[in-house]
Amino acid sequence: MSILVVGSVAFDSVETPFGKVEEVLGGSGTYFSTSAGFFTEVRLVAVVGEDFPQRHLDFLGSRNVDLGGLMRAPGKTFRWKGRYGYDLNEAHTLETQLNVFEQFQPVIPAAWRKAEYLFLANIHPELQMEVLRSVDTPRVVACDTMNFWIEKERPALLELLPKVDILIINEGETRQLGQEPNIIKAARAVLALGPKTLIVKRGEYGVLMFHQHSVFTAPAYPLEEVFDPTGAGDTFAGGFMGYLASTHNVTEGGIRQAIIFGNIMASFAVEDFSLERMKRLDYGEIEGRFRKYRLLTEFQGLD
Amino acid sequence: MSILVVGSVAFDSVETPFGKVEEVLGGSGTYFSTSAGFFTEVRLVAVVGEDFPQRHLDFLGSRNVDLGGLMRAPGKTFRWKGRYGYDLNEAHTLETQLNVFEQFQPVIPAAWRKAEYLFLANIHPELQMEVLRSVDTPRVVACDTMNFWIEKERPALLELLPKVDILIINEGETRQLGQEPNIIKAARAVLALGPKTLIVKRGEYGVLMFHQHSVFTAPAYPLEEVFDPTGAGDTFAGGFMGYLASTHNVTEGGIRQAIIFGNIMASFAVEDFSLERMKRLDYGEIEGRFRKYRLLTEFQGLD
Numbered sequence: 001m002s003i004l005v006v007g008s009v010a011f012d013s014v015e016t017p018f019g020k021v022e023e024v025l026g027g028s029g030t031y032f033s034t035s036a037g038f039f040t041e042v043r044l045v046a047v048v049g050e051d052f053p054q055r056h057l058d059f060l061g062s063r064n065v066d067l068g069g070l071m072r073a074p075g076k077t078f079r080w081k082g083r084y085g086y087d088l089n090e091a092h093t094l095e096t097q098l099n100v101f102e103q104f105q106p107v108i109p110a111a112w113r114k115a116e117y118l119f120l121a122n123i124h125p126e127l128q129m130e131v132l133r134s135v136d137t138p139r140v141v142a143c144d145t146m147n148f149w150i151e152k153e154r155p156a157l158l159e160l161l162p163k164v165d166i167l168i169i170n171e172g173e174t175r176q177l178g179q180e181p182n183i184i185k186a187a188r189a190v191l192a193l194g195p196k197t198l199i200v201k202r203g204e205y206g207v208l209m210f211h212q213h214s215v216f217t218a219p220a221y222p223l224e225e226v227f228d229p230t231g232a233g234d235t236f237a238g239g240f241m242g243y244l245a246s247t248h249n250v251t252e253g254g255i256r257q258a259i260i261f262g263n264i265m266a267s268f269a270v271e272d273f274s275l276e277r278m279k280r281l282d283y284g285e286i287e288g289r290f291r292k293y294r295l296l297t298e299f300q301g302l303d
Numbered sequence: 304m305s306i307l308v309v310g311s312v313a314f315d316s317v318e319t320p321f322g323k324v325e326e327v328l329g330g331s332g333t334y335f336s337t338s339a340g341f342f343t344e345v346r347l348v349a350v351v352g353e354d355f356p357q358r359h360l361d362f363l364g365s366r367n368v369d370l371g372g373l374m375r376a377p378g379k380t381f382r383w384k385g386r387y388g389y390d391l392n393e394a395h396t397l398e399t400q401l402n403v404f405e406q407f408q409p410v411i412p413a414a415w416r417k418a419e420y421l422f423l424a425n426i427h428p429e430l431q432m433e434v435l436r437s438v439d440t441p442r443v444v445a446c447d448t449m450n451f452w453i454e455k456e457r458p459a460l461l462e463l464l465p466k467v468d469i470l471i472i473n474e475g476e477t478r479q480l481g482q483e484p485n486i487i488k489a490a491r492a493v494l495a496l497g498p499k500t501l502i503v504k505r506g507e508y509g510v511l512m513f514h515q516h517s518v519f520t521a522p523a524y525p526l527e528e529v530f531d532p533t534g535a536g537d538t539f540a541g542g543f544m545g546y547l548a549s550t551h552n553v554t555e556g557g558i559r560q561a562i563i564f565g566n567i568m569a570s571f572a573v574e575d576f577s578l579e580r581m582k583r584l585d586y587g588e589i590e591g592r593f594r595k596y597r598l599l600t601e602f603q604g605l606d
Contacts, residue, residue: 017484086484181320181389183507184527204486205508208525217599219520222511224487253605260602296520297600299563302556 001245002041002066004138005032006106006131007121007234009046009056009070010078013095014273016228017086024274025056026080028121028144031231034278035238035265036119037064038286039246042238043112045069045131049077049100059279069109073100088229088270089203108134117245119237120164122146125156132163140250142166142241144233150176162194166255168237170201183208184215197255199240201233207259214252218259219296221267221289228273232266235278239265264289304548305344305369307441308335309409309434310424310537312349312359312373313381316398317576319531320389327577328359329383331424331447334534337581338541338568339422340367341589342549345541346415348372348434352380352403362582372412376403391532391573392506411437420548422540423467425449428459435466443553445469445544447536453479465497469558471540473504486511487518500558502543504536510562517555521562522599524570524592531576535569538581542568567592 007029013022029046036042043066050072061067078101081094106127108115115135120128120143128143143164149157150173157177161167167190171183177193178186183200187210190198200208204226206219240262247254264286271277310332316325332349339345346369353375364370381404384397409430411418418438423431423446431446446467452460453476460480464470470493474486480496481489486503490513493501503511507529509522543565550557567589574580 182527182529184525188527202508205505206520215525215599216602217509217522217525218602219522222487222518222520224485224491226485251605253602256602256605294603296518299519299521299556299559300597302554302559 001116001248002043003036003117003119003241003245004043004045004108004112004115004135005029005036005119005121006045006123006128007032007119008078008101008123009044009048009052010080010101012230012274013079013081014228014230015083016088017084018227019273021228021273023079025059026231026274027078028231028234030060030275031234031269032119032121032238032241033060033065034063034275035235035269036242036245037238038265038281038283039239039242039261040064041066042242043069043115045106045108045112047071047073047100047104049073049075052077059275069107069112071107073103075100082230084229088226091230106131116140117241118142119241120144121234121237122149125149125153125160129156129160129163132160140165140241140244142168142237144168144237145173145177147173147176158193164195166197166199167195168199168201168233168240170203170233174198174200199259201236203229203232207236207263209255209259211252216256216259218256218263221263221293222296223267223271226270229270230274232270235269236262236266239263260290260293261286264293304419304551305346306339306420306422306544306548307346307348307411307415307418307438308332308339308422308424309348309426309431310335310422311381311404311426312347312351312355313383313404315533315577316382316384317531317533318386319391320387321530322576324576326382328362329534329577330381331534331537333363333578334537334572335422335424335541335544336363336368337366337578338538338572339545339548340541341568341584341586342542342545342564343367344369345545346372346418348409348411348415350374350376350403350407352376352378355380362578372410372415374410376406378403385533387532391529394533409434419443420544421445422544423447424537424540425452428452428456428463432459432463432466435463443468443544443547445471445540447471447540448476448480450476450479461496467498469500469502470498471502471504471536471543473506473536477501477503502562504539506532506535510539510566512558512562514555519559519562521559521566524566524596525599526570526574529573532573533577535573538572539565539569542566563593563596564589567596
């Protein structure tokens with residue numbers, strides 16, 4: 001099954017303790033699509049400006065990403081500038097230039113309206129709702145959001161959440177949305193707002209998944225070299241949704257396995273700046289980490 | 304197999320967002336022994352002052368803890384005062400009164416020198432070394448330490464570590480001791496200092512265990528009510544060593560299972576102030592959480 005994703009395509013400028021890059025390929029839609037493209041076909045709805053180079057489009061096109069919903073608008077492409085300290089779990093935004101993204105009105109090509117898997121990356125919750133209205137009845141709707149929308153657009157978000165199957169947000173966002181400091185209580189409060197499943201991203205501590213009656217924990221794949229965490233969350237979501245759509249298994253077990261693949265994809269993304277590691281990645285490496293991953297949490301029948 | 308432990312017995316005054324207690328029973332030796340006592344006999348070497356009430360000794364005595372190595376010295380018992388904010392992962396020490404603990408010279412009763420399992424709680428590394436010298440060849444030596452000793456007594460610590468089988472410290476201490484910000488690299492650096500196994504405690508994020516060639520991750524048991532994290536680390540160590548000594552299985556699999564029991568014991572300890580939850584705990588509850596724990600990390604054969 002293919003996945004429809006609506007998100008950003010951007011230029012990132014990033015500084016970490018290990019290096020610095022300027023105006024490299026980034027954006028939630030880009031990271032998500034590249035990651036999901038390892039598992040299934042991805043249909044990307046996004047906008048770029050006149051300054052966006054063909055080679056980036058060629059790269060995405062070569063990675064199982066259908067660009068039939070990518071618009072080119074007059075003006076400049078979305079730009080984000082951020083910095084990380086040694087605590088790589090937290091980005092410090094230095095500058096955001098929305099540019100063409102400011103007027104972004106996602107248009108879903110008619111042929112894509114029967115999408116079965118839909119991922120709404122972090123954009124205004126009203127736009128997320130519009131996208132949701134313009135597709136038929138997808139089997140799985142997953143979405144992301146951020147502190148800004150939780151604070152400023154809470155009513156729009158609360159209208160969206162009951163229509164979402166899987167909400168994928170980070171730990172701070174979970175506490176903010178659930179209005180509880182304890183993460184387990186916060187997660188319960190978020191589930192009460194509508195989503196059937198909540199996935200909480202905790203950076204180097206991995207992922208928590210909540211259903212009404214169960215909790216699943218999946219550690220991050222342990223890495224000695226974390227170079228740049230930018231895009232890790234969207235790469236996780238891409239691996240997760242990509243695996244889910246490729247297996248078409250949305251049982252508890254299927255969702256748990258998809259989370260592991262999400263974690264593994266994210267573990268590659270952070271090993272280099274921008275999409276560089278994803279460009280060098282092959283499926284054999286993904287399988288290799290999956291095999292090793294099993295031993296990370298195994299505590300029975302080992303001796 | 305019984306366990307020999309050398310640590311502190313103290314009065315704690317603790318403030319959390321959920322309440323406040325004054326001069327309640329605490330100390331690393333106390334938490335460790337009570338926790339380990341659920342699994343095996345514990346022999347506690349510690350010191351208290353003249354002000355230490357008999358009822359606390361009666362409690363420990365009723366919990367499989369042999370007090371034949373507990374000295375009563377002239378003066379006051381060790382006191383610690385601390386506060387936690389909503390981020391319950393970090394304690395802010397308000398006051399430390401060493402009192403009788405300042406002159407503490409652990410004396411191991413002759414009959415206890417053949418200890419097979421030894422836990423050196425967080426005391427001066429030179430004292431830890433003295434204890435180690437005064438026992439015969441224990442099968443498993445585990446030890447804890449803290450930022451203060453890592454900074455001020457590094458040479459003494461570096462002398463001790465090659466004689467330690469299992470070092471049990473927290474995440475910040477691992478980074479400080481390994482002199483690396485990346486936790487995986489830091490753990491490798493710590494292993495290079497001598498211990499065969501390193502267990503890294505990460506509060507609500509659970510535990511990482513490192514051997515030369517393997518990594519194991521064990522999430523914290525998810526709790527909606529964390530009341531007071533004081534003693535969680537020593538309760539973990541007690542559950543871990545207690546289970547290990549009771550099964551006498553120190554294979555990779557045995558150590559992993561013991562870590563799970565450590566996590567489960569810690570999950571009870573934080574549900575109330577001081578040792579209150581441990582006083583109400585029975586073994587059936589421990590087994591109940593162990594059964595639920597398996598589902599936390601399971602991602603295969605579920606569907």
